[in-house]
Every structure is written in C-alpha cells, then in structure tokens.
Amino acid sequence: MNLHPFIKAPRNTTQAIMLDVIVALIPIAMASYLAYGTLALTLLGTAITTAVVTDLLFSGILFGNWKTPLDGTSVITAMLLTFTISPLTPWFVVAFGAAAAILFGKILWGGLGKNRFNPALVGREFMASVFPSILGASSIWATTSFINLPAQDFFTGAANEPVKTYLSSLLYNPSGALGEYSTFLIVLGGLYLTLRKRISWHIPTMLLGVFAISCVVIGDTVNLEYSFAGLLFGTIFMATDMPSSPNNAPGKIYYGAMIGLVTFILVWSGVKFSYLSYSILILNGFSSIISEVFKPNPWGETNNRLQKSEKIALLTIAILGVTFAVIYLHENHALIYVLVVYILYVVLKYASDFRHKLKYPI
Amino acid sequence: MMAIPSLKKETKTQEIKRLPDPPYVLLSLLGYQEPLKPVIASGAHVQKYQLIAQSETHWSIKLHAPISGIANVVEYNGQRYLKITNDFKNDSIVCTPPKVASLNNQDILKVIRDAGIVGSGGAGFPTHIKYDVSDRPITHFIINGAECEPYLSADYALMNQAENHLWKTVQVIQKLLQADQVVLAIEKQHRELKKKMEHQIAQLNINIKIQLLGNDYPQGSELQLIKAVAGKIIPKGSITAHHGVVVSNIGTIAAIANALYLGIPYTERIVTISGEKARTKGNFLLKIGTPISYLLKQMGQDWLPSDHQIILGGPMMGSPIAHSEESISKGTGGVLLLKHLYQKTFNCIQCGYCADVCPQKLMPMEFARHAANDNIDGLQHFNLKSCIECGACAYVCPSDVPLISSILTGKQLIKTK
Incomplete structure (x- = not known):
C-alpha cells in the first residue's frame, strides 16, 4: 500500500539540484574558455570524461547500477576539480585527479551522498600528493603567455583609474586557477543557487x-x-x-x-x-x-x-x-602519509560488512 | 513549514452542493480505539437519524443512520461496515432540538455525546470527552479553520456560508469550557473570510477573535496551531486541556450546531472533491457513509487504478482507498483523484530540506538511517516519538528516501522493544 504524502514538491529531484549546480558553473567555465581557450576546454573535457567513465564503470561493477552518471554528480565533481587548478596542468594529471575523486572520494564511501569529504577536493589532494613536482612547480602558474583574452577595461567612460581597474578585474581577471577568472560570475552562480534554495x-x-x-x-x-x-x-x-x-x-x-x-x-x-x-x-x-x-x-x-x-x-x-x-x-611534507591512511581507510571500510548496507539510502 | 501549491483556489469559492441520496451507505464500525457494536438486528429496518451502533466503554461513540432503509453488517477487506440499503422513503425519527438556554454543562456534553460527535479533522477523538475539562482553567478555546492540507476547501466553504447557529454554538462551548478567549484561526490566503465573518459575529454580539496565520503546511496541525495562537509549546502526546488550551475543528463545531439547534446527529459533512484527475471538483454536503463508487458515478467517471489513485482526506496525511466500496467517514474532509507519483529513489544527499521543513524540529533523515539499521537507541536519540507524521519531509525529499515508512517502522520498533 502506498504511504502518504501523495504529492511531491515540483521540480525538486536530486537530478534537478545537480542540474542547478551545473547551470551555476557554466558561466565560470565560459570565463575560463575566454581566458585560455582550448587549453581550458581540454582540461574540462578530460576531467568530465574521466569522471563519468570512472563513475559508470565502478558504480556498475560494485553497485550493479549502470545509470549512476545520470545523477549528474560526476560532472559537477569534474568541473569543480578543474576549476581549482592551473590551466597549464598536464591532461594526465587531471585525468588521474578526476578518477581518484570519483573512486576514492565517492564510490568507495558507498556512492552518492554517502561521502564524508568533498570528492573534488579529495581528487585535488590526490593530484597534489602524487604529482608534487608538477603541481608544486612555480612554472605552472606562469600562465601569462598563454592568455587568449587579456584583462579588459569595461568602464571606459569612468574617470577614476584605480576604481576602474578594480571593477574591471572583478568582472574578468585571467590569473590564478581556472575557476577564478570572474568574481562577478562566481557571485552570480552563488545567487542563483541561493534563489533556487540549493545553498x-x-x-x-x-x-x-x-x-x-x-x-x-x-x-x-x-x-x-x-x-x-x-x-x-x-x-x-x-x-x-x-x-x-x-x-x-x-x-x-x-x-x-x-x-x-x-x-x-x-x-x-x-x-x-x-x-x-x-x-x-x-x-x-x-x-x-x-x-x-x-x-x-x-x-x-x-x-x-x-x-x-x-x-x-x-x-x-x-x-x-x-x-x-x-x-x-x-x-614537513608529510601529508602524503595522511593520503595513504585515507586510502587504506576507505578500502578497508568498503571491504568490511559496510558493503552490505549499500542498499540503504543513507 | 512550507507553502504547497494545489488546486485549492479552484474549489474554495464554490458553493456547497448537494447530491441525491445514495442507494446505500456503508458506515465503518472501526470507532476510536475499539470497534463499534451494532444496536440493531441485522436485516432490521432503520429510520433516518436512528442510533444504530455504539462503543460500549467510556469512549462512548455513537453512530446514527443517515438514511432510512434495511441495515446489514457486511465486510470488505476484513473491515466491518453497517450497510443501509436506502428505501428512499426518508422515514425519519422526530428530531426535537433541546432548549439550549436551559442546558447545564452535563446536558450539553450529553447532547454532544448522543449526537455521535467526534473531531472532524480525521483523528476521530470523541468531542464530549475533549470538552469535559471539569474545573481546569482554559485560557484559549481555538477553532481550527486553518485547513492546511492542500486541495481541501471544505472548511473554507463552511465558513464562507456560515449560519448564525455556528457562532452561537461557539458561544455555548466557550461557556461550557469557561474559556478566557475564543480564537478562530484561518490562513492568510483566506483573509477575505475574516471581514465577512467578523461582520456576522459582531451582529450577534458574540466575542470571537479571528486570527490570520501563515499559509505554510502544517499550520493547522494542533501543536503548531496552539503555538501560533496561544504562544504555548506543548509537547506531543500531552492533553492540551492540561495546558489550558482546547482546539476544535470548525467542521466539528458545525456538527455540534446541528445537534444543538436542529436536534440532528452527526450524519453528514462537507467534503471537497478535487485533484488533477477529478472530472468534477467542488464542495459537497455528503451523507456519512456515502460510498466512493457512488461518488464516482455521480461525477461520471470510473476509477482507473492504473491512471490515478483515490485519496480519502488530504494529499499529505490522507489514505488511499483499496476498493471503491470505501466510504466517507466523520473525519473525511476530501476525496482526491490524484495521478500516481513517479518515484525516483536516490541515496540521501544530506540536503537537510527535511529538517528545514519539519514542524517538530526533528531530523527526519536520521530516522531513515536508524530504522534501516534497527537502531532503537538512535531513533529515540533523534526523538522519533515527537514526529506527527505530517509528511512534510517526504514531500520535500529530492531523493525520495522512504521517510514515512522509516518513521512508521521506527515507531513500531520502539513499541515492540
């Protein structure tokens, strides 16, 4: 017999929530494309593809659920991960990070919603710990010569030079990690998510x-x-x-x-x-x-x-x-040991009787 | 607490309509806490308004015939009903209303008891027991006009077409309870009613305060209503009169008004028929016991279980019918034809929406966790016993986590511990 309630809040599924997050991230992705063109798109594409494939394979094999990527979370994880790194990061490092984010950040915890840590940040720390020489090099942030579209002056009419530059840099400023080029678009995304009650x-x-x-x-x-x-x-x-x-x-x-x-x-x-x-x-x-x-x-x-x-x-x-x-x-450059302990923990947790509880929704 | 969109606007201003009497009625013998016992022989002819069944302990609930005809005990799905086949003679016992002014408190309680009056909100608690507050001081007598269930507009229709008897009855009950204050609470979305009713009440020189409340679900839930009107936070499970508050549904008052001023027992009520799949929508004055099959016939539609479900009561707390021989009871405020829900279950994503909307300030997601693990301590730690099962959490859950079933199994676990 069906239980009450017999109506549901409209347009409020988990997929709708994830779609809203993706919608909020798209303008930020466009800013990264403006700044670094195909460099940015390649990294985003690599991360999203790797994350979705990892999600599909491991959720399919471990949980028997081949539709997991449809919930949209692996796309979000991949986008968030890419937005925290330099546009000069090698593609294989990003692929590694995205795969680690999905597998060690989400799936081994039991899948969607059961992860204790933010998967994108888990993936980021996996990259940083496994490829310290690549990601730690100062050359990786020397991006100036790769910029497609340099900083613009959006307020040509205004008189006050420092204010003008400052306001323009809030709109668009191609320095730092891929997600940081437009403070304005980040805030816009935040407002959208707040209005939609997602945050x-x-x-x-x-x-x-x-x-x-x-x-x-x-x-x-x-x-x-x-x-x-x-x-x-x-x-x-x-x-x-x-x-x-x-x-x-x-x-x-x-x-x-x-x-x-x-x-x-x-x-x-x-x-x-x-x-x-x-x-x-x-x-x-x-x-x-x-x-x-x-x-x-x-x-x-x-x-x-x-x-x-x-x-x-x-x-x-x-x-x-x-x-x-x-x-x-x-x-003391010893955080790598924390990572080892983390990997051991999630693998052992998964291997314990915990996996019999995978069918529970929480 | 949250606002829920529905078709309420479509039915609320519609006039109360009558349907021709049904060819038979089915009166559930379920009662309150214990089954009712027929006081007539099976196959006997009964007159309209005749007492036909009652409970024998102190709950003392009575059931009367809404039509005249031949009465038989029948069973559907293991549940017993008294079926009265209508002889369409409308052969009624003579109803003589009591002289209200000369009744003392015990007389009034007896009139209420003998008219078979129970709360019209759905729980079915006998009203004469609720009003028997002896010498306890009552600060607030609250009339619940906040029909917070989506779709339902039966109480609105009743207040919109209120007759003077309704307000005089309120006055009688106020004197019976010795209540300091009488407050009729309605939702803000119905504020147009306030002026209309205030005008009517002022002409009768009766003192009833009409208070506007928010439109959020579940504003009409007893504990939330008491907080909004009297400012008192009463824990679930305690008797409100012990805290100086008595709450009655406006529909219950209407039933008492019939008993006091017309001498008629509780045999009919206003019911909203609505829902996206309903061909006819509106507010109807129906005989208690009217079968759903008859209603569907009058609406000119068939029940297609593959296409829609039929809910008795509201969509948030009502119950689906299992067969079309189920019928209107004293607590049924609505008959809804709703499309089936397309459930797409995901894991809980810890969004916290359920905790945000919970009127009892609980964390419903934890009930799902601990019920799945048979963890009784966990369920108690998160105060499962305070849950009023209003369904707000399940309504808002984006992952369709089975919250209500977890809550019900959880309560069962605690009970059988």
Whole structure:
C-alpha cells in the first residue's frame, strides 16, 4: 500500500539540484574558455570524461547500477576539480585527479551522498600528493603567455583609474586557477543557487565573515597571501557541498565559521594554494558530528545548554588540534602519509560488512 | 513549514452542493480505539437519524443512520461496515432540538455525546470527552479553520456560508469550557473570510477573535496551531486541556450546531472533491457513509487504478482507498483523484530540506538511517516519538528516501522493544 504524502514538491529531484549546480558553473567555465581557450576546454573535457567513465564503470561493477552518471554528480565533481587548478596542468594529471575523486572520494564511501569529504577536493589532494613536482612547480602558474583574452577595461567612460581597474578585474581577471577568472560570475552562480534554495546563506556568510574579521583583528602584522576569487569560489561551490556539510541551519553556521577560522590560521601560517582545500576537508571530517551536536531542539523538549556548550567546546578544540597537525605535516611534507591512511581507510571500510548496507539510502 | 501549491483556489469559492441520496451507505464500525457494536438486528429496518451502533466503554461513540432503509453488517477487506440499503422513503425519527438556554454543562456534553460527535479533522477523538475539562482553567478555546492540507476547501466553504447557529454554538462551548478567549484561526490566503465573518459575529454580539496565520503546511496541525495562537509549546502526546488550551475543528463545531439547534446527529459533512484527475471538483454536503463508487458515478467517471489513485482526506496525511466500496467517514474532509507519483529513489544527499521543513524540529533523515539499521537507541536519540507524521519531509525529499515508512517502522520498533 502506498504511504502518504501523495504529492511531491515540483521540480525538486536530486537530478534537478545537480542540474542547478551545473547551470551555476557554466558561466565560470565560459570565463575560463575566454581566458585560455582550448587549453581550458581540454582540461574540462578530460576531467568530465574521466569522471563519468570512472563513475559508470565502478558504480556498475560494485553497485550493479549502470545509470549512476545520470545523477549528474560526476560532472559537477569534474568541473569543480578543474576549476581549482592551473590551466597549464598536464591532461594526465587531471585525468588521474578526476578518477581518484570519483573512486576514492565517492564510490568507495558507498556512492552518492554517502561521502564524508568533498570528492573534488579529495581528487585535488590526490593530484597534489602524487604529482608534487608538477603541481608544486612555480612554472605552472606562469600562465601569462598563454592568455587568449587579456584583462579588459569595461568602464571606459569612468574617470577614476584605480576604481576602474578594480571593477574591471572583478568582472574578468585571467590569473590564478581556472575557476577564478570572474568574481562577478562566481557571485552570480552563488545567487542563483541561493534563489533556487540549493545553498543557504549560512555557510558562505559565516565563512567569509569570520575570515574577514580574523584578518582585521590580526591586522597588517603579516603579509597574508590568498586569492579572493579562489576563496569565494571555494566558499560558494565547495564548502556548501550537501553531503559533506552539516544538514541543519545551526550546524551550518558553526561549520562555516570554523572553515573561515581554520582557513585564516592556515593562510596566516603560510600555507599556500591549498589553505581552503585543507580547511574544507578538515571540517568535512567533523561535519556529521556537527550536525548531531547542533541538532535542533525538538518541539516541547528542554535544551541542556551546559551539555551542549561542553560538546561545542570539545569539538572546537578537536578541530583546532587537527588544523595544527595539518600545518605541521604540511611544513614537513608529510601529508602524503595522511593520503595513504585515507586510502587504506576507505578500502578497508568498503571491504568490511559496510558493503552490505549499500542498499540503504543513507 | 512550507507553502504547497494545489488546486485549492479552484474549489474554495464554490458553493456547497448537494447530491441525491445514495442507494446505500456503508458506515465503518472501526470507532476510536475499539470497534463499534451494532444496536440493531441485522436485516432490521432503520429510520433516518436512528442510533444504530455504539462503543460500549467510556469512549462512548455513537453512530446514527443517515438514511432510512434495511441495515446489514457486511465486510470488505476484513473491515466491518453497517450497510443501509436506502428505501428512499426518508422515514425519519422526530428530531426535537433541546432548549439550549436551559442546558447545564452535563446536558450539553450529553447532547454532544448522543449526537455521535467526534473531531472532524480525521483523528476521530470523541468531542464530549475533549470538552469535559471539569474545573481546569482554559485560557484559549481555538477553532481550527486553518485547513492546511492542500486541495481541501471544505472548511473554507463552511465558513464562507456560515449560519448564525455556528457562532452561537461557539458561544455555548466557550461557556461550557469557561474559556478566557475564543480564537478562530484561518490562513492568510483566506483573509477575505475574516471581514465577512467578523461582520456576522459582531451582529450577534458574540466575542470571537479571528486570527490570520501563515499559509505554510502544517499550520493547522494542533501543536503548531496552539503555538501560533496561544504562544504555548506543548509537547506531543500531552492533553492540551492540561495546558489550558482546547482546539476544535470548525467542521466539528458545525456538527455540534446541528445537534444543538436542529436536534440532528452527526450524519453528514462537507467534503471537497478535487485533484488533477477529478472530472468534477467542488464542495459537497455528503451523507456519512456515502460510498466512493457512488461518488464516482455521480461525477461520471470510473476509477482507473492504473491512471490515478483515490485519496480519502488530504494529499499529505490522507489514505488511499483499496476498493471503491470505501466510504466517507466523520473525519473525511476530501476525496482526491490524484495521478500516481513517479518515484525516483536516490541515496540521501544530506540536503537537510527535511529538517528545514519539519514542524517538530526533528531530523527526519536520521530516522531513515536508524530504522534501516534497527537502531532503537538512535531513533529515540533523534526523538522519533515527537514526529506527527505530517509528511512534510517526504514531500520535500529530492531523493525520495522512504521517510514515512522509516518513521512508521521506527515507531513500531520502539513499541515492540
């Protein structure tokens, strides 16, 4: 017998959600094409093809589901991954990253929605750890001579030169990773996702707010090196990833704030390029605990504030502890061991009785 | 809480229509908590409004014949009904309304009990027991006019065509409960009703406050309604009168009005017929026990189970019929012909939509997780017992995770622990 309810929210399937994310990413892809032409398209194409094929093969073989790529998530993972790297990254590195993202970032966790970490960032760290000499070389960011369309002056009439340049650079500025060329289009994508209720204000606002406040509080004592467009891109498209972020509003507020704080600590400690990737991955690991600690107070139940505060304090200490451990490992080039442990963990987890629970929807 | 689009606008302003009496009625003997027992012999001739069945314990629910004819006990799908075959003589017992002004509290409760009145919202709780608050102070008597189920407009039609008896009945109940305040709550989308009813009430010199609430589902759910009107957060499972609040559906008040001022027992009610697949849509005054097969005939359409499903009640909390001999009960506010849902199940993607819309502030996705793992502690930790089964989570879930079935099996697990 069918159970209630007998109606469904219109245009609200998982596929519709993923389609919305792709729609929000397309203008950013177009900006990368403007900047680096076929270079950008080749990398995007390589990543998407590899991700979809990996998804198809492994979901098919391991789960017996040959329709998995139709959910759209492997395309999103591939696009996000490509948008975090330099246009000069070799195609095989991207292919490796996309395959690792899908296999180790999603499928071995049990597939769609069951991954604890953002697959695109997992793929990114796989690339960075396996090909450190390629991705760590400073030559990879020497992209100036490959630019198709240089920065433009979009405000020819305006008088004030610095303001003009600044505003133009918000619209289009072909430097940095492939997804960072248009702050305007990133924000536009974020607004679209917010209007469609695919992301909420909690994580981006708290993340950027705490990061900005930390910068102001610490002041000009150090030279902070970060890319604003990159920070914005990660905030809107990576930190808000549904499976790897908390699923209730108070949890999202804490989670966003902590990513902001951890990102700042990493930038402040001199971690380059990977600061946002690390901070989101660190918080991904705590996401389900955060969801539970911040679970809303059920109707008519009394709240044990003391117990809750205690849990939040311990959680914060744990997150900061992991952050400092990551900084230490990063400085000693030892993060590769974390990756080895991660691979062992997901493989063993999959091989354990866990795989009998694959049929469960959660 | 969220807004749900539906065909409500198409039916709400339609006048209440009557259908010719059905050739037979089927009255469920299910009762509340215990089955009803027929008080007449099988095959006996019954008069219209005659008492034909009742429950024998303190719930004391009574069932009356809505038409005259020959009564028989029949069974469909293992459920017992009293079937009255209409003799179309409309042979009625003489109804003499009581002298309302001279009734004391016990008399009023007795009138309500003897008229077989139960809540018209669907749960079917006997009204005379709800109103028996003895000396408990009641701060709010809330009349639920917030018909938050999509498609349904029966309560709207009732309020739109309210007669003076309805408001006088409210006054009688207010005196019975000694309630400080009487509030009729309706949704904002029906604000045009407010002025109309206020004008009518003012002319009768009765003090009823009409309050506009949001259009979100489930605004008409008892606990959410009490919070919105009285500002009290009452945990699920407690008796609201113990917190100084009594809530009644506007449909229940109409049934009491018939008993008090016409002397007629609860034998008919307003029902919305609607849905994308319904050929006729509108609000109808139907006899309790009207079979769905008869309704379909009147609408000039057949039930094609491959094409549509038929729901008794609202689309969020109603139940599908298994055969066309099911019938209108005292709690049926709607008959909906809806297309089948195309379910495309994915894994939970942790979007949190279910937690966002849950009126009880629960995390429904966790019920799916723990019910699948038979984890009773997990279910209790996430307060499954507070769930009111309103269906908002399942409505909004993009992955069609089986939330309601997890909730029901979860509650069963806790019960059998």
